[in-house]
Amino acid sequence: MPGSFIPLKIRKRGASKVVVRPDGQVEAPGRVATQHDHPLLVALTRAFYWQQLLDDGVVGSGSDIAQREGLHHSTVNELLRLTLLEPAIIQTILAGQQPRCMSLLWFQRNPLPTDWMAQREVVAGFDA
Numbered sequence: 001m002p003g004s005f006i007p008l009k010i011r012k013r014g015a016s017k018v019v020v021r022p023d024g025q026v027e028a029p030g031r032v033a034t035q036h037d038h039p040l041l042v043a044l045t046r047a048f049y050w051q052q053l054l055d056d057g058v059v060g061s062g063s064d065i066a067q068r069e070g071l072h073h074s075t076v077n078e079l080l081r082l083t084l085l086e087p088a089i090i091q092t093i094l095a096g097q098q099p100r101c102m103s104l105l106w107f108q109r110n111p112l113p114t115d116w117m118a119q120r121e122v123v124a125g126f127d128a
Contacts (some may be wrong), residue, residue, distance in 0.1 A: 036096035040104045044093065047082040078108055086116035089123060099126035 053059045059068065062080055066073040085093075092098050102123070112119045 035098075035100065037093070037098065037103055040093060040098075040102075040107070043079050043104050043107075044082050044090065047079040050076065050080060051083045078111075081111055082107065084114050085112065086119045089119060099123065101126055 050059075050062075050065050053065065054061075059065050062076040063073045065071075066076045069076070089098075093102070112122055
């Protein structure tokens, strides 16, 4: 309806703004209800497939995978790091509920620590 009024409030929470719905619930900053990141999902799938090839001894190294796939070895090694993500973070990505800024490009530029507790702290910082 043109000219309809939607009773939403925008409030500051720290450095970010949040939407306060009419029922008083606050939409989490930086998140959307469900936003599947297709490139990130493909990268996760490839990484776990390649890790399985390594674990099964089908290939001996990331360089072998790169040669088979026609990729640069650094690309393969970057993607293989995704297999070190905490399972809860992987589940969040698979559900499409990761912070908006968590993308494949983010992982390529900002490798997470291998320690799962440290990973949780980095991810929690996305919403701060």
